[in-house]
Amino acid sequence: xxxxxxxxxxxxxxxxxxxxxxxxxxxxxxxxxxxxxxxxxxxxxxxxxxxxxxxxxxxxxxxxxxxxxxxxxxxxxxxxxxxxxxxxxxxxxxxxxxxxxxxxxxxxxxxxxxxxxxxxxxxxxxxxxxxxxxxxxxxxxxxxxxxxxxxxxxxxxxxxxxxxxxxxxxxxxxxxxxxxxxxxxxxxxxxxxxxxxxxxxxxxxxxxxxxxxxxxxxxxxxxxxxxxxxxxxxxxxxxxxxxxxxxxxxxxxxxxxxxxxxxxxxxxxxxxxxxxxxxxxxxxxxxxxxxxxxxxxxxxxxxxxxxxxxxxxxxxxxxxxxxxxxxxxxxxxxxxxxxxxxxxxxxxxxxxxxxxxxxxxxxxxxxxxxxxxxxxxxxxxxxxxxxxxxxxxxxxxxxxxxxxxxxxxxxxxxxxxxxxxx
Amino acid sequence: xxxxxxxxxxxxxxxxxxxxxxxxxxxxxxxxxxxxxxxxxxxxxxxxxxxxxxxxxxxxxxxxxxxxxxxxxxxxxxxxxxx
Numbered sequence: 001x002x003x004x005x006x007x008x009x010x011x012x013x014x015x016x017x018x019x020x021x022x023x024x025x026x027x028x029x030x031x032x033x034x035x036x037x038x039x040x041x042x043x044x045x046x047x048x049x050x051x052x053x054x055x056x057x058x059x060x061x062x063x064x065x066x067x068x069x070x071x072x073x074x075x076x077x078x079x080x081x082x083x084x085x086x087x088x089x090x091x092x093x094x095x096x097x098x099x100x101x102x103x104x105x106x107x108x109x110x111x112x113x114x115x116x117x118x119x120x121x122x123x124x125x126x127x128x129x130x131x132x133x134x135x136x137x138x139x140x141x142x143x144x145x146x147x148x149x150x151x152x153x154x155x156x157x158x159x160x161x162x163x164x165x166x167x168x169x170x171x172x173x174x175x176x177x178x179x180x181x182x183x184x185x186x187x188x189x190x191x192x193x194x195x196x197x198x199x200x201x202x203x204x205x206x207x208x209x210x211x212x213x214x215x216x217x218x219x220x221x222x223x224x225x226x227x228x229x230x231x232x233x234x235x236x237x238x239x240x241x242x243x244x245x246x247x248x249x250x251x252x253x254x255x256x257x258x259x260x261x262x263x264x265x266x267x268x269x270x271x272x273x274x275x276x277x278x279x280x281x282x283x284x285x286x287x288x289x290x291x292x293x294x295x296x297x298x299x300x301x302x303x304x305x306x307x308x309x310x311x312x313x314x315x316x317x318x319x320x321x322x323x324x325x326x327x328x329x330x331x332x333x334x335x336x337x338x339x340x341x342x343x344x345x346x347x348x349x350x351x352x353x354x355x356x357x358x359x360x361x362x363x364x365x366x367x368x369x370x371x372x373x374x375x376x377x378x379x380x381x382x383x384x385x386x387x388x389x390x391x392x393x394x395x396x397x398x399x400x401x402x403x404x405x406x407x408x409x410x411x412x413x414x415x416x417x418x419x420x421x422x
Numbered sequence: 423x424x425x426x427x428x429x430x431x432x433x434x435x436x437x438x439x440x441x442x443x444x445x446x447x448x449x450x451x452x453x454x455x456x457x458x459x460x461x462x463x464x465x466x467x468x469x470x471x472x473x474x475x476x477x478x479x480x481x482x483x484x485x486x487x488x489x490x491x492x493x494x495x496x497x498x499x500x501x502x503x504x505x
Contacts, residue, residue, distance in 0.1 A: 063442035064458045067466070130465040 003179035008246050008253035008410055011087025011239030012349055013079040013187075017051030017232050018336045022086070026353050029361045030382050034216035034335045036230055041198040048202075049210050049218035050193050051232025051337025067131040069144065070109030071233075072191035076141035077148060079235035080185050084149060086416075087239040088251060092183060093150035100154040100181050102172035103142035104164025104188035105341035107197065112136050114196045141189050141235075153181060159341075161397030162301065163262075164188055165236070166344030166405055170260035172240050173405075182245045187237030187345035201231060204270065206305050211365075220365040221302035221331035222309050222373040229303040232337025236345035238352075243413060252414040254352050258390070259288025259406030270398050272308055277315030277394075277402045284392060284404030285319070292323035295406070297360055297391040299351045302331035303338050310372040312396065317375075325376035328386070334364040344395035344403065352407050355388040356415070429475070429494050429501075436470045448490055455487035464493070477501055 014021065017035025018028035028035065039050035057074040058066060069077070080101075084090060092099035107113075113136045119125040134140060139157040146155040154175070158167040165188025172186035192198075201207050208228040211218040219230040246253055261284025265276030285292060298316065302309045309331075317324045332350050339346050354361045360383040369378060390408045397403075434445040443457050454464065468482050479500040485492055 062458070063440065064463065067463075129469070130462040134462070 003177070005177050005179060006243035006410070007173045007176045007240055007257045008243050008413060009238045009255050009257060009352065009407070010241055010246050010251045010253050010416070011083040011089065012254065012352065013081065013083030013086060013237045014234070014346065014349055015053055015075045015079045016234040016236065016336055016339070016346055017053055020053065020055065021082070022353065025349070026357060028335065029332065029350060029353060030359060030384070032335065032362055032364055032382055034364060036216045036218055036335065036337055038210065038215050039193050041193065041195040044195050044198055047210070048198055049208055049215050049230045051230060051234070051339070052193060053233055067129070068135050070112040070135050070140070070191060072105065072109050072189050073135065073141045073144050075191060075233070075235035076103070076189035077144050079187065079189065080145040080237045081148065083185065083237040083239050089239065091150045093152060095153070095182055097153040098182045099151050100156070100172060100175060100184045101142045101146045101151050102156050102158070102168035102184055102186040103139070103145070104158040104168040104345065105138060105141060105190055106159060106161055106164060107190065107192065107341070108138040108140055109136040110192060110196045111194045114194065145185055149185065151185065160401035161399050162338065162340055162343050163395040163397035163401045163403040164341040164344065166348065166393070166395045166403035167262065167401065169238060169240070169345060169348060170262065170403060170405055173257045173260055176240055176242050183239065183241040185237055186240055187235065188342040189235035190340040190342040191233050192231050192340055193233050197231065207231070208304060217365040219304050219334045219337060221300070221304040221334050221363050222369055222378055223304070223366045224368045224370045226304040226306065226309065226370070228305055230333070230337040232339045234339050234342050234346060236342055236349050238345070238349065246413060252416040253410055254356055254416045255407040256410035257405065258408040259284045259290065259392070259404065261285070261287050261404040263402055265400030265402070267400055272311045272396055273400065274311045274314040274318060276400055277312060277396055278318040280402035280404050281315060281319035281394065284406055288406040290390065290406065292320040294390055295327060295392050296388040297351065297354055298327050298329045299347050299361070299391065299393040300329050300331045301394050301396045303333055310370070313373045313375055327375070328360045328377045328379050329375050330361055330363040330379040332361045332363070344393065347395065348393045348405055348407070351391045351393040355391045355407060355409065358386050358388060359384045360386050426494055426498055429497050430490065432471060432474045433467070433490065433493060436467050436474065440466065440470065450489065450491040452490050453487050454490065454493065471497060
């Protein structure tokens, strides 16, 4: 069965703190507009800087649909539909078992889950509402997408913490490359901005302090004065298909997905290890058949935690060697926050948009680089007019799973263009 | 003792409040599946009926895609049993 087919990206859908469309996200990346603002998580007393999507999506669903849909699933369904529409697709029924959904999330539906706990613990409920189990299960988002688009092949949910959606996208790409599937909806979603997830991360002492002068600057990857990560919410999906299938239906593409590498730390449930990360970067380069110097832009995981950023820079140096100091690197979590299960999908999209728009997205809020995180080509302001042939997006999860994805320009097909041009 | 008319009234009320179904569009022969009500929505409705009528339904089993009349009959039968 295994073949070696080209895999192309023909659609993008995104709901994020920096925009709810490809055009909005592109504008934000070019201008450096932050999507970080203050967020409450009642009944917690504290307020938190967070990547908030200031929109209620419930009005896009009927009362019959809503009981099954936590905010996470609402955003997942909307972003997936946006990607499918962008690709010129709707129902995948005709593909039978050769279409799939590959989805990543870390929690599924923490707000609905917290409400369920309250029903049991505080209101003496002996049974929950009938929809609850189907709205909180991890695969709820994947299931809902597959139903709405009649996907009859594999519908899978990845849980590798912050690398979940990269894992999902990579496995989808492999299934298409190897000839098992022709098309896949791949990505992730997370809706963590409520008490439960805030309290979980506050417990790790890894959340950023609110910047005293400007809350939108609270996430400072690689900075000397970084204080931690900023949670974010959203959903991000790409439509992957074989180049053959895309050509057959006259589709255009953003890029080809040409590399997928995965390696784990085997070290600590919450602390990263440079060796595991470097191994993942090397595996990604090897899968893409590339040398380090072939990568023109690197979108880092860097969440702005004291320990994590430094470990990742060591991994980049180890894997890229001499090329490390000329490699443009940035972490865009600085403006959209950490979308957890949705993070790597959003950041792959950011990488694609930078490549197709010929600009380097920036790490915002870097007033002074931490010497322990020093890379010569850290991009601290959006840089336009930068030809990028190949770029890598990198993600590292609690538990130690590290995933790299490479996207490359694909001249063998017409290029997709959007309204926002650089 | 609640009569059938009151049960129907409460049912239509719950279907409207929970799931946005206009009462005027429902009659005894209306198949609830045709309005998008699946088996889980129905379980939810029956739980709400218990609360609204102050009763406990022992047997929640219904025929597939029941009509409004069939749901009403199930509720009434349960109420007679526990009366």
